[in-house]
Amino acid sequence: MARDYYGILGVSREASDDEIKRAYRKLARQFHPDVNPDPEAQEKFKDINAAYEVLSDDRKRQIVDLGGDPLAPGGGGAGGPGGPGGAGPFVGFQDIMDAFFGGAAGGSRGPRPRTRPGADAILRLELDLHETAFGVEAPITVDTAVLCTTCSGAGTAAGTHLATCEACGGRGEVQSVQRTFLGQVVSARPCTVCQGYGTTIPHPCPTCAGDGRVRTRRSLTVKIPAGVEDGMRIRLAQQGEVGPGGGTAGDLYVEIHERPHDVYSRKGDDLHCRVTVPMTAAALGTRLTIKTLDSDETVDVKAGTQPGSTLRLRARGVPHLRGTGRGDLYVHLDVRTPTKLDADQEKMLRDFAKTRGEEVAELSKQGGFFSRMRDAFNGHA
Ligand SMILES: [Zn+2]
Numbered sequence: 001m002a003r004d005y006y007g008i009l010g011v012s013r014e015a016s017d018d019e020i021k022r023a024y025r026k027l028a029r030q031f032h033p034d035v036n037p038d039p040e041a042q043e044k045f046k047d048i049n050a051a052y053e054v055l056s057d058d059r060k061r062q063i064v065d066l067g068g069d070p071l072a073p074g075g076g077g078a079g080g081p082g083g084p085g086g087a088g089p090f091v092g093f094q095d096i097m098d099a100f101f102g103g104a105a106g107g108s109r110g111p112r113p114r115t116r117p118g119a120d121a122i123l124r125l126e127l128d129l130h131e132t133a134f135g136v137e138a139p140i141t142v143d144t145a146v147l148c149t150t151c152s153g154a155g156t157a158a159g160t161h162l163a164t165c166e167a168c169g170g171r172g173e174v175q176s177v178q179r180t181f182l183g184q185v186v187s188a189r190p191c192t193v194c195q196g197y198g199t200t201i202p203h204p205c206p207t208c209a210g211d212g213r214v215r216t217r218r219s220l221t222v223k224i225p226a227g228v229e230d231g232m233r234i235r236l237a238q239q240g241e242v243g244p245g246g247g248t249a250g251d252l253y254v255e256i257h258e259r260p261h262d263v264y265s266r267k268g269d270d271l272h273c274r275v276t277v278p279m280t281a282a283a284l285g286t287r288l289t290i291k292t293l294d295s296d297e298t299v300d301v302k303a304g305t306q307p308g309s310t311l312r313l314r315a316r317g318v319p320h321l322r323g324t325g326r327g328d329l330y331v332h333l334d335v336r337t338p339t340k341l342d343a344d345q346e347k348m349l350r351d352f353a354k355t356r357g358e359e360v361a362e363l364s365k366q367g368g369f370f371s372r373m374r375d376a377f378n379g380h381a
C-alpha cells in the first residue's frame with residue numbers, strides 16, 4: 001500500500017510546487033529534532049522529509065499519482081544513479097535550511113545551469129549633424145561572442161555528452177555539517193571540480209573549447225532615426241554577447257556621438273549659427289541667403305539692425321525625435337565695422353557723422369603715439 005504523501009504534508013493532490021514547499025517548511029519547522037525532541041516528532045519529521053522528497057520531484061510525484069510509491073523497494077524506482085535530486089543522505093538538507101532561514105541560507109540550490117544569458121554590449125557610433133538630424137542607416141562592425149555553430153552551444157564534441165560530476169554526484173555543490181547553537185548547520189559551497197555545474201565535459205567542442213560560443217566580428221546595419229542626440233543609445237535586441245553555453249544574447253546599445261559641425265551648434269533640436277553683415281548693410285537693411293541644413297532660405301535683415309541681433313528661422317532646426325515638427329534655426333548677426341578706409345570713404349563717413357551731429361575726433365591727422373603703434377603692429381589695419 002502506497003503511503004499518502006499528500007496527506008503527510010496536508011496538501012491537496014492538485015497542490016502547486018509552491019504550496020508543497022510552503023507546507024513542507026511549516027511542518028519541518030514544527031517537527032525538526034532540534035526544536036522538538038519528542039521521538040514521535042522525529043518519526044513525523046522523517047515522514048515529512050520523505051513526502052517532500054517525493055512531491056517536489058516531478059518524476060516521483062507522477063509515480064505517486066499513478067498509485068505507486070517511489071520510495072518503496074521496487075515501487076517505481078528510486079532516484080536515478082547520481083542524477084540531480086536523486087535519493088541520498090543529503091536530500092532535503094538545503095530545504096531544512098530554507099525552512100529555518102527563509103531560503104536565504106546557502107544561496108541557490110542545486111547545480112548552476114551551463115546555459116546563462118549573455119551580457120549587453122555597447123558600441124560608440126560617430127555621426128555628423130546631418131545624419132543625426134535626418135537619420136541614417138549606418139553600417140557598424142560588432143565584436144561579440146556568438147553561438148558556436150560546431151556544437152550549437154552545447155560545448156561538447158560531436159557525438160559526445162556531458163558527464164555527471166563524480167566529485168559532487170551532480171549536485172554542483174559540496175555540503176559540510178557544522179555544530180552550532182542551533183544544532184547542525186549544513187553549509188554548501190560550489191564543487192570545484194565542475195565549477196558548480198554538476199556536470200563535466202569529457203570531450204570539449206574543438207571550436208569553442210566547451211564554452212558554447214566564440215568571439216567573432218560581424219557587420220550590421222543600424223537604422224538611426226531622425227532627431228537623435230549626442231549621448232543617446234539605440235538598443236538592438238539580442239545583438240549583444242551570447243551567453244555561456246549558447247545562452248540568449250544580451251542587447252547591443254549603439255551610443256550616438258555627434259561630431260561638432262563647422263557652422264551650426266546644436267542645443268536640443270535648435271541650431272545656432274553666426275552670420276557677419278557689414279555695418280552699412282546693418283544700417284540700411286539687406287536680404288541674406290542662409291544655408292540651412294537642408295535648404296537655402298532668404299531672410300530680411302531690417303534696417304538699423306544692432307550687433308548681436310538674432311534672426312529666428314522657424315522649423316529649420318533638427319526634426320523632433322518623437323512627434324512631428326522641427327526645432328528652429330537661430331542666426332546671430334555680427335555687424336562688421338569697416339577697417340581699411342581710403343581717403344574718400346573716410347571723408348564720406350566724417351561728413352555722414354557731421355550730418356548726424358556725432359562728434360568724431362581725428363586720430364589719424366594727429367598722428368599720435370598710439371596710432372603709430374597700432375599701424376606698426378597691425379599692418380595699417
Ligand atoms: Zn562549440
Ligand SMILES: [Zn+2]
Nearest residue numbers: 165168191194
Ligand atoms: Zn562537481
